[in-house]
Amino acid sequence: MSLTRKLLIAAMAAAFAVSASAAATKKPNVDTKHAAATPASAAVDRVATAHALTRYGDASGDPLALITAAKMLKEAGLRDATVKRTGGKPAADKGKPDIYAPDAILARAKALAEGRPDVIALADDVAKAGARGRDRGPGRIHTVVGGGEVDSFDVTFNGEEPARVLVSGDGDSDLDLYVYDENGNLVCKDDDNSDDMVCGWTPRWTGTFTIRVRNRGIANEYVMITN
16 A cells, blocks of 8 residues: 555544544533432522422411521522623612522511411521531522523533532513533523423533523523532
């Protein structure tokens, strides 16, 4: 075989290898294998339960449900998240309290428990309890997305560990949640007709994911929790 032909074959093989490698890196960063829960992912799941209890307590006027929700949120060890905003900007503050903040939840519980000193005392006990700290607990942001706008954030999740994103709005509009990997693949979505969404998946490798919160109506004040 001539040297020229050998060089040509080698060049073609190298080009094929590069092409195959590029195609491989564009696969969705999602592992189909089940990954055991981590303390942080389990904490996000408990926060989702606490938010559901909060909505139930507010809707039904149940102070005990609200007190339980506030206790769970304190025990989750939430911290202010340091996420990178890559799209959208916070809309004007709506002048409403953070409805998922433990202190605000307890205040509503005490108002509902007027005339019931035992329930009020229970709320006071939870208020006095300190939040449980975590070195790597769930991160939390509180912001407002304008009507018809889309907020985007970049968050890094560890490979082969469960990833969780929870978004809970103020009930004023429908929000949709989409998560994309670094190659632009949609890896998870929750686009039902509510503003309470959760996405869960397991990344194959550690990478940066783009989280998009799309508002289908008027301005919505929401919290986003990530592990």
